[in-house]
Amino acid sequence: MLFVSLITLFYSTQVFASYCKMEDTLFSVGNYTCPDNYTMVTRIKGFYCLKVVASTLNQTQSEQSCMLENSTLASFENIDEVNLVLELSLVATNNANGYCWIGATRLAACHGPISDFNAGCLPVETNTFRWTDGFVTGTDAFSNFYPGQPDGGSGVAQNCIGMISTSSSWIGMTPGSFDDTQCGSTLASSHVCGQPAQQVALNCSSSCC
Numbered sequence: 001m002l003f004v005s006l007i008t009l010f011y012s013t014q015v016f017a018s019y020c021k022m023e024d025t026l027f028s029v030g031n032y033t034c035p036d037n038y039t040m041v042t043r044i045k046g047f048y049c050l051k052v053v054a055s056t057l058n059q060t061q062s063e064q065s066c067m068l069e070n071s072t073l074a075s076f077e078n079i080d081e082v083n084l085v086l087e088l089s090l091v092a093t094n095n096a097n098g099y100c101w102i103g104a105t106r107l108a109a110c111h112g113p114i115s116d117f118n119a120g121c122l123p124v125e126t127n128t129f130r131w132t133d134g135f136v137t138g139t140d141a142f143s144n145f146y147p148g149q150p151d152g153g154s155g156v157a158q159n160c161i162g163m164i165s166t167s168s169s170w171i172g173m174t175p176g177s178f179d180d181t182q183c184g185s186t187l188a189s190s191h192v193c194g195q196p197a198q199q200v201a202l203n204c205s206s207s208c209c
């Protein structure tokens with residue numbers, strides 16, 4: 001409840017501080033705006049933009065693809081962002097089953113299998129991977145690993161995370177849950193790009209200022 005109120009307060013401050021119309025859209029609040037086809041979310045560090053792309057590229061190629069539009073693979077600050085990205089992914093892929101690549105990499109000291117994880121990698125859910133988009137606070141969303149994951153694989157390095165993009169269940173896991181997997185996996189159906197929202201000068205001759 002407190003959390004909700006704080007977000008509302010933050011939102012209202014932004015809206016009242018500036019202009020009249022742009023905040024009606026999903027991609028901009030005040031003079032903060034996201035590029036075309038990106039959706040805005042509110043993070044502790046500020047506004048952030050997310051875009052899910054339907055794609056079977058592997059994780060390395062997906063990261064490069066995001067970089068072409070000055071984004072990186074996006075990380076998650078909380079479960080609301082996970083749910084949003086799952087929804088966007090299902091729309092983008094027409095409900096196809098597959099991994100959605102997200103911005104996280106396994107710490108070098110935490111390579112699997114799980115029986116080899118050292119104390120610094122425990123608990124495995126929060127300490128095995130780190131977020132890479134540079135705009136996330138905390139590790140809340142790491143609680144979304146599917147039970148028993150990350151397991152570090154057996155015999156293969158599983159240094160990337162795929163969010164399970166499915167409408168019911170896929171490879172035995174539930175929609176939106178996380179699985180550690182090979183970065184070269186060809187089982188992706190999408191990836192999520194992200195970048196901080198930019199402040200843009202508004203055009204005051206239009207109806208908004």
Ligand SMILES: *[C@@H]1O[C@H](CO)[C@@H](O)[C@H](O)[C@H]1NC(C)=O
Pocket residue numbers: 036037
């Ligand atoms: C945004 O999406 C629309 C519809 O898919 C597409 O036509 C347009 O080219 C996209 N814009 C950018 C900048 O990618």
Ligand SMILES: *[C@@H]1O[C@H](CO)[C@@H](O)[C@H](O)[C@H]1NC(C)=O
Pocket residue numbers: 068069070
């Ligand atoms: C990415 O950033 C560079 C440098 O700021 C800029 O020149 C380029 O237009 C940007 N590309 C896109 C797709 O926004």
Ligand SMILES: *[C@@H]1O[C@H](CO)[C@@H](O)[C@H](O)[C@H]1NC(C)=O
Pocket residue numbers: 058059060061183184185
């Ligand atoms: C991803 O695919 C590219 C192109 O096939 C390949 O060069 C690269 O090694 C792959 N990445 C991984 C981690 O396997």
Ligand SMILES: *[C@@H]1O[C@H](CO)[C@@H](O)[C@H](O)[C@H]1NC(C)=O
Pocket residue numbers: 017018031199200201202
């Ligand atoms: C955005 O709005 C803030 C607060 O109203 C203002 O200080 C800032 O200069 C604006 N930035 C741009 C680029 O218009």
Ligand SMILES: *[C@@H]1O[C@H](CO)[C@@H](O)[C@H](O)[C@H]1NC(C)=O
Pocket residue numbers: 203204205206
């Ligand atoms: C500002 O908006 C007005 C009215 O829509 C338009 O005629 C004008 O070209 C715009 N100016 C800029 C710099 O975009």
